[in-house]
Amino acid sequence: MALPEKAPSGRQIFAFKEHLKGVFLGSEERFAPVDGMRAITMLNVVLFHCLFGFTKVYDEAKNYVFVDNLPGYLNWVWQVRGSDCLFLVSGFLMGITLIREYQKNESINVMRFYKRRMMRIYPLFLVALAIYTMVDFDRNIQYLWSNLLLITNFSAEQRNIIPVGWSLAVQVQFYLISPFIVMVIFLSKHRLLLFILLLVGMQILRYVIVFTHPQLNDIPQYYYYLDLAKTRLQADLLYYNLHTRFGPFAFGLIIAYIGLTKGKEIAALTQRFPLINIAAYTLAFLLMWWASYIAIHNPADPYYQDLSELRNLNYIATNKNLFVSGFAVLVFFAIYGNRELNPIRWFVSRKFWFPITQLILPIYFFHFIFLVLAAALIFGTTDEEAIPMVSDYHIFAVFSLTVAFTFIFSVFFHVFVEKPFINMRN
Numbered sequence: 001m002a003l004p005e006k007a008p009s010g011r012q013i014f015a016f017k018e019h020l021k022g023v024f025l026g027s028e029e030r031f032a033p034v035d036g037m038r039a040i041t042m043l044n045v046v047l048f049h050c051l052f053g054f055t056k057v058y059d060e061a062k063n064y065v066f067v068d069n070l071p072g073y074l075n076w077v078w079q080v081r082g083s084d085c086l087f088l089v090s091g092f093l094m095g096i097t098l099i100r101e102y103q104k105n106e107s108i109n110v111m112r113f114y115k116r117r118m119m120r121i122y123p124l125f126l127v128a129l130a131i132y133t134m135v136d137f138d139r140n141i142q143y144l145w146s147n148l149l150l151i152t153n154f155s156a157e158q159r160n161i162i163p164v165g166w167s168l169a170v171q172v173q174f175y176l177i178s179p180f181i182v183m184v185i186f187l188s189k190h191r192l193l194l195f196i197l198l199l200v201g202m203q204i205l206r207y208v209i210v211f212t213h214p215q216l217n218d219i220p221q222y223y224y225y226l227d228l229a230k231t232r233l234q235a236d237l238l239y240y241n242l243h244t245r246f247g248p249f250a251f252g253l254i255i256a257y258i259g260l261t262k263g264k265e266i267a268a269l270t271q272r273f274p275l276i277n278i279a280a281y282t283l284a285f286l287l288m289w290w291a292s293y294i295a296i297h298n299p300a301d302p303y304y305q306d307l308s309e310l311r312n313l314n315y316i317a318t319n320k321n322l323f324v325s326g327f328a329v330l331v332f333f334a335i336y337g338n339r340e341l342n343p344i345r346w347f348v349s350r351k352f353w354f355p356i357t358q359l360i361l362p363i364y365f366f367h368f369i370f371l372v373l374a375a376a377l378i379f380g381t382t383d384e385e386a387i388p389m390v391s392d393y394h395i396f397a398v399f400s401l402t403v404a405f406t407f408i409f410s411v412f413f414h415v416f417v418e419k420p421f422i423n424m425r426n
Contacts, residue, residue: 019419023358023411031093033334036348038089039356043403045082046367049163050399053371057384066390067222067298074395078297083167084248084324090171091178091252092331098182099260108179117175119425121361124418125168128365132161153240163368166240173242174249181253195254199321202246207317209244213237217312220304221296238316247321251328263336270338277342280333287326291319355407361418362410367402370409374401 051074055063101108129147133140146158150169160166185191210216216234238244258266270276294315295301334345356363376382378397 015423016415019415020411022419023355023414025354031335032349032354033345034089034092034331034348035357036350036353037085037331037334038360039353040348041082041085041089042356042360042363044077044085045364046371046402046406047399048077048080048082049368049371050395050402051077053375054390054395057387062389064299068300069389070298071392072295075295075298076292078295079292079323081292081323081327083245084320085327086167087171087174087245087248088252088324088327088331091174091249092256093252094175094178095182095253095256096260098179099186099256102182102186103260108183110179113179114175116425117172119421121168121172123421124361124365124413125162127413127417128162128362129165131366131369132163153236153242156236162365164364166235170240170242170245174246178249178253185257191257195250195257198250199247199254202243202250203318203321206238206244206247206321207313209237210313210317214309217309217316220299220307221312221316222299222304245320248324248327251324255328255332259332259336267336267338270333270336271340274338274341277333277337280329280337281344284326284329284333287329288323291323291326359407359410359414362413363406366409366413367406370405371398371402373405374398377401 051070054066058066098108098113101113129144133144140161143152143159143161146152146155147161147165150165150172152158152160153166153169160169162168185194188194216237219230294303296303330344334342334348337345339345375387375398378394378401379387381387
């Protein structure tokens with residue numbers, strides 16, 4: 001009979017020097033391409049929040065000027081793809097973990113899975129929640145209970161205390177159901193049919209929600225960047241809920257299943273026929289471009305010149321799942337495709353991405369604080385009225401300082417809070 005694994009000692013749990021080294025030294029057991037994609041996605045999230053933050057500084061007239069003067073190469077940032085990509089990678093990694101366990105044991109220890117997820121997330125989350133609560137205690141205290149339970153998206157009256165708290169709630173809710181999804185899939189004789197029904201069902205649901213709420217599609221999308229009430233409406237109906245954001249998680253589970261059951265065969269095939277990789281990447285980029293070519297933040301974009309409600313409905317209902325379908329192909333072939341002729345894999349597997357991935361949770365939680373600090377330093381003021389029209393230089397200066405400050409701060413919280421509890425969960 002196999003002996004149980006020995007629990008880590010206190011010295012191992014609180015080995016702060018080792019934790020610090022671990023920020024910069026990757027493990028051979030990790031999916032290096034996934035680390036790179038998570039890091040790039042996280043930087044995209046920070047850059048988007050920089051741009052979005054500037055729209056909240058100006059009135060509507062100045063916003064139009066700001067948006068119109070932005071260079072075209074920043075259009076993709078406004079597509080708000082960061083959470084989609086993070087959800088897909090989360091679905092993939094959870095799928096790998098759960099499918100491997102089921103293949104090995106023909107069962108899943110659900111409570112152990114929950115414990116490991118909570119020990120990974122909650123310690124740092126509670127620290128972040130305490131910090132953000134104190135920023136506006138009188139307002140935030142009424143929302144504290146729903147934030148602690150990660151169910152703010154269950155009530156329109158509740159609000160997130162941590163700006164990205166909604167996405168953590170969505171991920172945790174996915175963690176709660178993911179073991180049962182994997183078990184149902186493996187108990188079925190028609191797994192492919194289940195996956196197809198899952199993808200079709202989640203797309204139909206988005207259509208139903210948009211169709212039954214005409215206020216979502218009877219105005220141009222750029223209004224959502226200018227009007228807080230419209231931003232909240234779209235967020236509450238389409239953005240903050242697991243059932244409307246399930247697409248990326250589902251695609252992540254699917255590529256995890258294909259990778260674990262057919263990954264070796266596909267890798268051998270792409271080694272023999274390298275053009276398969278090229279075709280796959282071409283398809284991936286075409287799907288992502290097709291979902292993102294519209295400059296949705298800019299009223300001057302040709303999309304808005306002859307806009308119909310039907311076209312707007314189709315865009316709102318399909319663009320996210322269309323994008324993540326392309327991103328799923330990109331992730332899959334970066335991991336399982338031809339290794340020699342694979343520039344995407346080479347780029348996202350570089351070791352310099354790893355520290356950002358290691359610190360992804362504290363960076364996600366705390367970058368808002370340092371975004372404000374960086375903007376104050378660059379503009380030399382905290383008076384919104386005194387901030388001039390923002391240039392490319394301002395955008396990237398604020399972004400760079402935000403990343404640098406947040407990275408340093410995140411190292412501290414990773415070493416002294418996050419990593420000890422990761423060790424302790426063993």
